[in-house]
Amino acid sequence: MANIEFNALSVITCGSFSARVFVPEMDKLYLDDSGHTKKYPVLWLLHSDGEAAVDFLRTPAEALAAQYGIVIIAPDQHHALTTNMDFGPRYEEFLRRELPGICRNTFPISEDPAENWIAGVGTGGYGAVKMAMKYPEIFSKAVAINGILDMERAIGDAVAGRDPGFPLGKASLEAVFGDLDAFHGSCNDVYALAEKPQTAQFLLCWEEGLPTAAENARLAQLLKAETKVLPTGSDCGSCQKTLPAALKWLVK
């Protein structure tokens, strides 16, 4: 097992970015592969708003990269909600183009969409599902883990002064999405996107009792996504069961 802290420069986000990278155990077979031409399948893994890529060290990500022989890349995204922010970095663009380019140059990862998957936790699940809907030519499969998916509902909560389920208020959501009244049906509304036919495959996975369980079930129906519901508490607060379930589904 190996884990990497990767700090580099991004032109699109105008500065330094950080990512955590998990690479598989170096198998003797590959060490003998004298050309070192092996390219590994890659899972792009998105943290939830208010968290950071370093938090994935608490999950079985490193062990799963080793077990399945894949690379897992978890970039920091701060409060960008996997979106080309109205005021702020064009994170969607960064994630679909610049980050893969940089990482393909630095790590031995596949460019084949069949071997490029995207997953996320909480609002990262929203980001993962959105990216695979909009860019199936890059990401062929997406998983939302304990997804916070309905940004229209979250906007309504924030505008009304209620907790949207992640630490952003109205002004911050405007910085991300621009005019909040125009959100419904926009290119950031995954329920609107889900009404068009999809070529990527989707898994929505959550713990029983998740406050956003209903919005997960609703999106799953629209997307004809697979779902997997795990017993409350089985994740020990750190994806101990959901992330393995996600990987099992992704690699099959």
Add this chain to the structure above:
Amino acid sequence: MANIEFNALSVITCGSFSARVFVPEMDKLYLDDSGHTKKYPVLWLLHSDGEAAVDFLRTPAEALAAQYGIVIIAPDQHHALTTNMDFGPRYEEFLRRELPGICRNTFPISEDPAENWIAGVGTGGYGAVKMAMKYPEIFSKAVAINGILDMERAIGDAVAGRDPGFPLGKASLEAVFGDLDAFHGSCNDVYALAEKPQTAQFLLCWEEGLPTAAENARLAQLLKAETKVLPTGSDCGSCQKTLPAALKWLVK
């Protein structure tokens, strides 16, 4: 010498933050100090826009913390320009209240303003000078190293499509400062702030030939700040001479 990577949660910036902390060598004297009540002077050190706190590992910061027996704390600030962003984190508030509170709880640092100093590189110099002008009850001395200070000029450059000297365009500057036409004379305009009497002390330090040398000289005159100009290239691109000069001035 000791260096620390510190990851914690901030209520004000709604999420995780990172800082690099440099602490002095553990002197036998203090190890015998059985109460461990020693509180060290502290330098708050701000990176330039487009850079990150980790970049201070390239500078003599760790060696200087050891040499002078002080703690140096360099927080990440992404693109906040040490400002309560119009769209984004209220970084100024974070830096003057929450970060010191968290750090005073975690590290042995003094709360005495006479032992709390602030410095920054590039746009971090703008931030350092602004903080000490507005909050001299917290920061008694400030240093700008190769400062990019005149945000009105930078805004003009960005609006006209010219390079402002750091990687932010018009939209990003609006996200930080709000209405750009209202910047002149605002609470973020250090030249306007400098016209009022100041109680903190200031050093502006730069390498000869710095593109913003003139705006440094102009602010120095307004502030009656000390200045120090070092030969071109003496910093080796990593504050090898300016940061030692800053520390020498701060501790005297």
Add this chain to the structure above:
Amino acid sequence: MANIEFNALSVITCGSFSARVFVPEMDKLYLDDSGHTKKYPVLWLLHSDGEAAVDFLRTPAEALAAQYGIVIIAPDQHHALTTNMDFGPRYEEFLRRELPGICRNTFPISEDPAENWIAGVGTGGYGAVKMAMKYPEIFSKAVAINGILDMERAIGDAVAGRDPGFPLGKASLEAVFGDLDAFHGSCNDVYALAEKPQTAQFLLCWEEGLPTAAENARLAQLLKAETKVLPTGSDCGSCQKTLPAALKWLVK
């Protein structure tokens, strides 16, 4: 929750050392504590041979530090087996004197033995139990998690060419313990130490089916230690249940 990577110099081990430090969430109460005199209870946490302190990021250590309001300090110990190596660093000395001194100078931790506990995983459990037996004036409680405790048995395995349960062979064990024939009854033999009356308290905690379950049970009997056996697999390979059980016992 906050996690820290701490790199500093050690005189006793003749070089740099690294530790991971987990500090409690900064409670508003303490932020208002203007003297910042709060000293937290501290758990010294030892990794197993072949692992490293960074691996504790996979465990609930950070969450537990927050939950219980304690500091957890996990130093790297490479292959020292928590021992003053015959050839190599005097790690026992480092751990009982220098590391606490350095950390008490840098972090707000208690010096009261009643608030200094030591725990370890695998061979780190051997180290934790040994330290509390030999230095109860420093560590008042010790926990071994899935402990590998019987070094005499391990030496026998290694000499016979069998796997001792951790990645050290005969020569490496000689580098740690010196003459292996003299190990029995030595100051590194916890079964010999356990025959003397103990003032510290001990918990041995393991997953059912652990290969070293019998040597745990045997030491528990000698020490009149508490034991806790959890179902196989409940730890998800990363102390998800044992470390919380350890903390619950330590703080009560």
Add this chain to the structure above:
Amino acid sequence: MANIEFNALSVITCGSFSARVFVPEMDKLYLDDSGHTKKYPVLWLLHSDGEAAVDFLRTPAEALAAQYGIVIIAPDQHHALTTNMDFGPRYEEFLRRELPGICRNTFPISEDPAENWIAGVGTGGYGAVKMAMKYPEIFSKAVAINGILDMERAIGDAVAGRDPGFPLGKASLEAVFGDLDAFHGSCNDVYALAEKPQTAQFLLCWEEGLPTAAENARLAQLLKAETKVLPTGSDCGSCQKTLPAALKWLVK
């Protein structure tokens, strides 16, 4: 510029190891290189005894990797002195075989000896020169920066209770080299090795006034190595001039 912290498992050293990796800026040209088959020249960079790979963050290593379009890999070696320790890890074996294999599998680095160079600072310079003498089929060029090269002299100092110039005493040197009386002329004595014809190329580079200047000059003469002596203090304590000089020589 990009820097990487790399943690992985080593079979040969029986545990986790860490390395710092610096990779070149991602040039647009290579981002468009759709096969991502580019392999970069690689410099293996060794720290001195008592220091660690993280210390290279203080040097221009990251900037030089960007400037020259090469990868720089700095592994931690603790107190192994780049040697198959008599008691301890077989570090020489790790460095010539396992580490390159793991890194070639993980990073886009060349296997061509003409593009594999090795350098070191202090006792790392001893290691670098030794490796290139013994394994020119792997490392075609070596640089010692402020090298501490004469281990026979260092052993004499340590045995006599004098400071050998790095923080190891007699017992620690025995753990590395075994019988110290047998050191002279052994496979770890670079002066003995230097009497045989060499196929690799060597640069010895130091600051004027270095205590080991004479032993550098003596080895240079035996090896017909190039030498470069820089003014005292020009390195600012962090290879500001020597490492750029080394790179200039390596890439030409």
